[in-house]
Amino acid sequence: MTVAARLVLAHLWVAIAAFALGALMAVMQALARAGVELPFGTARLYYLSVTAHGVLEALVFTTFFIMALGYVVAETTLGRVRGVGWAWAGFWVALIGTVMTTLAILSGTSTVLYTFYPPLEAHPAFYVGATLLVVGSWIWCGVMIASVRAWRAANRDARVPLAAHGMLATVAIWLLATAGLAVEVLVFILPWSLGFVERIDPIVARTYFWWFGHPLTYFWLVPAYVLWYTVIPQVAGGRLFSDAVTRVVFVQFVLFSTPVGLHHQFTDPGIASAWKLVHTFTTYAVMFPSLVTAFTVLASLEIAGRARGGGGRFGWIGALPWGDPFFSGVALAMVTFALGGFGGAINAAYAMNAMVHNTAWIQGHFHLTVGTAVALTFMGATYWLLPRLTGRAIAFPAVAAMQPYLWFIGMQCFSIPSHIAGLLGMPRRIYTGEFQGVEAAQAWIPLVNLSAVGGVILFVSAMLYVGVVVGTMLVAPRGARPPVEYAEPVVPPADGPSIWDRLGWWSAVAVVLILLAYGPALYHLHTMQRFPAQGFSPF
Amino acid sequence: MQVDRYERLWMWAATAMLAVFIGAIVVTAVAGSNHPPSHTEVVNPDTLGVRGEFATPGVTVHPDGSRTVAIRAEFYVFRPERVHVPAGVPVTFRVTSPDVLHGFQIVGTNVNLTVAPGYVSQATVTFETPGEYLIVCNEYCGLGHHLMQGSVIVGAPR
Numbered sequence: 001m002t003v004a005a006r007l008v009l010a011h012l013w014v015a016i017a018a019f020a021l022g023a024l025m026a027v028m029q030a031l032a033r034a035g036v037e038l039p040f041g042t043a044r045l046y047y048l049s050v051t052a053h054g055v056l057e058a059l060v061f062t063t064f065f066i067m068a069l070g071y072v073v074a075e076t077t078l079g080r081v082r083g084v085g086w087a088w089a090g091f092w093v094a095l096i097g098t099v100m101t102t103l104a105i106l107s108g109t110s111t112v113l114y115t116f117y118p119p120l121e122a123h124p125a126f127y128v129g130a131t132l133l134v135v136g137s138w139i140w141c142g143v144m145i146a147s148v149r150a151w152r153a154a155n156r157d158a159r160v161p162l163a164a165h166g167m168l169a170t171v172a173i174w175l176l177a178t179a180g181l182a183v184e185v186l187v188f189i190l191p192w193s194l195g196f197v198e199r200i201d202p203i204v205a206r207t208y209f210w211w212f213g214h215p216l217t218y219f220w221l222v223p224a225y226v227l228w229y230t231v232i233p234q235v236a237g238g239r240l241f242s243d244a245v246t247r248v249v250f251v252q253f254v255l256f257s258t259p260v261g262l263h264h265q266f267t268d269p270g271i272a273s274a275w276k277l278v279h280t281f282t283t284y285a286v287m288f289p290s291l292v293t294a295f296t297v298l299a300s301l302e303i304a305g306r307a308r309g310g311g312g313r314f315g316w317i318g319a320l321p322w323g324d325p326f327f328s329g330v331a332l333a334m335v336t337f338a339l340g341g342f343g344g345a346i347n348a349a350y351a352m353n354a355m356v357h358n359t360a361w362i363q364g365h366f367h368l369t370v371g372t373a374v375a376l377t378f379m380g381a382t383y384w385l386l387p388r389l390t391g392r393a394i395a396f397p398a399v400a401a402m403q404p405y406l407w408f409i410g411m412q413c414f415s416i417p418s419h420i421a422g423l424l425g426m427p428r429r430i431y432t433g434e435f436q437g438v439e440a441a442q443a444w445i446p447l448v449n450l451s452a453v454g455g456v457i458l459f460v461s462a463m464l465y466v467g468v469v470v471g472t473m474l475v476a477p478r479g480a481r482p483p484v485e486y487a488e489p490v491v492p493p494a495d496g497p498s499i500w501d502r503l504g505w506w507s508a509v510a511v512v513l514i515l516l517a518y519g520p521a522l523y524h525l526h527t528m529q530r531f532p533a534q535g536f537s538p539f
Numbered sequence: 540m541q542v543d544r545y546e547r548l549w550m551w552a553a554t555a556m557l558a559v560f561i562g563a564i565v566v567t568a569v570a571g572s573n574h575p576p577s578h579t580e581v582v583n584p585d586t587l588g589v590r591g592e593f594a595t596p597g598v599t600v601h602p603d604g605s606r607t608v609a610i611r612a613e614f615y616v617f618r619p620e621r622v623h624v625p626a627g628v629p630v631t632f633r634v635t636s637p638d639v640l641h642g643f644q645i646v647g648t649n650v651n652l653t654v655a656p657g658y659v660s661q662a663t664v665t666f667e668t669p670g671e672y673l674i675v676c677n678e679y680c681g682l683g684h685h686l687m688q689g690s691v692i693v694g695a696p697r
């Protein structure tokens with residue numbers, strides 16, 4: 001870890017800064033909704049901060065962290081990152097884009113939320129900045145692909161290292177996903193935002209948005225899985241249960257994470273229910289690899305617990321390294337993901353979706369999944385990465401050891417009441433939980449208050465995380481860098497080239513699936529008579 | 540490929556579970572015609588206030604007792620704000636917007652629509668219990684999003 005260490009750290013700082021700023025926004029929101037008097041508590045600031053929080057957490061923190069992780073994996077499994085100059089170019093492009101979008105949001109001219117559904121119209125800088133962020137990430141994709149290809153050229157008959165395979169699957173998912181976003185932004189939004197065309201069709205734009213929006217969640221999740229499969233068993237002192245199955249799992253994510261987006265549009269007009277039903281099937285198909293992950297990762301942890309001397313049916317659980325914040329972060333992330341996945345099966349259920357669509361349930365759901373399963377894994381991984389990148393031991397280890405637990409408690413306290421409030425009809429993205437005192441809202445108020453308590457606990461946990469990171473960089477002495485190690489599989493992969501390593505081919509199959517799943521619905525939308533809308537900026 | 544026996548069992552169990560989910564959805568969709576709202580009618584958003592059912596939104600009573608309710612969802616109000624219908628008859632809500640996206644959810648029912656300019660969203664429901672039902676906008680539509688609400692007053696069945 002030498003040349004790439006600076007590159008990785010640069011990405012990490014941006015990720016962590018975005019996370020911290022996003023957390024600050026979030027605690028204000030949680031308190032404002034509960035009716036706590038804040039000096040700056042206005043609807044205008046509320047929606048502005050929800051926009052900033054969504055963009056910073058869901059798009060900036062995640063993307064920069066994933067790019068950092070990609071370079072770590074490339075350097076440590078493939079020998080080196082090919083095209084470090086390009087990698088830096090990608091970093092700067094993405095950073096400039098991030099700054100543009102953030103400034104556009106903070107200026108109050110772009111309160112369109114991170115989903116920016118037209119005909120809500122933001123300042124052009126919002127869209128241009130977001131485009132640059134994606135272009136920067138595309139450069140990262142190119143560097144990752146070049147690194148794997150160079151390694152493969154030099155190691156003709158060897159299997160691609162598993163972690164690199166997982167990150168390459170992430171790259172494939174991201175390219176498939178952002179194709180939809182590129183159509184939405186380059187073909188429809190930018191020409192409209194810059195004044196070349198006057199109108200835009202909201203349903204067409206939403207359809208391309210969700211082509212992107214669902215695989216976006218797998219772009220977050222698969223890198224977390226890479227850590228769960230390839231690193232955590234090693235950290236826990238065990239081995240990976242099955243290398244072969246893991247590769248198939250990653251391929252399944254490439255195949256099924258994109259042709260599912262209509263499950264975000266169950267309530268939309270303009271799209272016939274038959275296509276929504278097709279996307280329901282593929283949505284359940286993409287749950288399969290996650291269910292397999294649960295087995296493989298748990299089996300790997302059982303191996304670790306027994307190797308550490310844990311006996312009996314459940315004794316191995318207690319023997320795991322619960323004081324290591326990377327391990328505990330991931331273990332709590334997994335527990336949380338089980339809850340989130342359960343809710344996800346309800347969201348995806350075609351007709352049952354009407355019960356929860358756009359209610360507070362949804363905000364409870366994605367804080368369990370991306371806000372914890374992914375974010376807590378990344379926080380834990382930071383504690384693992386920093387010593388390996390800088391040679392500094394983690395500062396305040398006791399604080400680091402408790403931080404994931406605090407996040408877990410805060411998140412249950414935030415999310416469970418949100419789920420219940422959603423079932424009682426509370427919409428998401430609203431400035432007050434009181435809702436003008438209507439009777440139905442009386443039941444929401446205690447739940448919103450409880451979730452505000454959760455929000456404060458989460459914020460404290462977030463600040464402890466940032467404090468440990470900053471403390472590590474400022475006060476911890478430099479020493480030897482521990483190596484980055486990956487888990488050995490119980491059964492090594494079969495020798496020789498394997499079809500499961502050919503992610504380029506699988507991506508081609510994925511394109512066919514996307515065309516089948518989206519083609520008819522998009523054809524129908526584009527050819528029917530429509531009345532596109534004018535832009536509005538009601539903020 | 541070599542797969543552990545228990546892992547193989549688990550995969551079959553997972554497949555079976557997902558098949559049951561999908562089966563339940565297909566059965567209720569086909570046999571119970573339980574579909575999400577997917578109306579594909581279009582309407583010109585620029586002339587909503589000028590002509591057609593959305594110029595004078597409200598309740599239409601049909602000879603069989605069923606009702607059709609046209610509603611315009613626009614910056615921070617539903618027009619009309621209050622809707623009166625009896626219990627026990629099918630009520631079809633037809634909703635559209637002259638400006639941005641809105642949501643239309645009747646709390647305590649399965650009516651939950653995305654409302655978009657240029658499109659008519661539609662859902663039918665039969666209220667069994669008389670009382671006042673809250674309508675909320677659940678799609679962010681601007682700074683007054685949280686102010687946007689309406690109600691359905693369900694009277695005694697006739």
Ligand code: HEM
Pocket residue numbers: 022023024026027029030050051053054057058061062113114115363366367370371372375428429430454455456458459462
């Ligand atoms: C400090 C911890 C956090 C707290 C207290 C918190 C709280 C909140 C609150 C109150 C909202 C607004 C809900 C609404 O009005 O509908 C929100 C939205 C959101 N949060 Fe968080 N959150 C936290 C961390 C995270 C993390 C780590 C992520 C993802 C990595 C995340 C992703 C999101 C997203 C995507 C939204 C949706 C924004 C929108 O609806 O446009 N949050 N959060």
Ligand SMILES: [Cu+2]
Pocket residue numbers: 612613615640641642676677678679680684687
């Ligand atoms: Cu609205």
Ligand SMILES: [Cu+2]
Pocket residue numbers: 641642676677678679680681683684685687
């Ligand atoms: Cu609204």
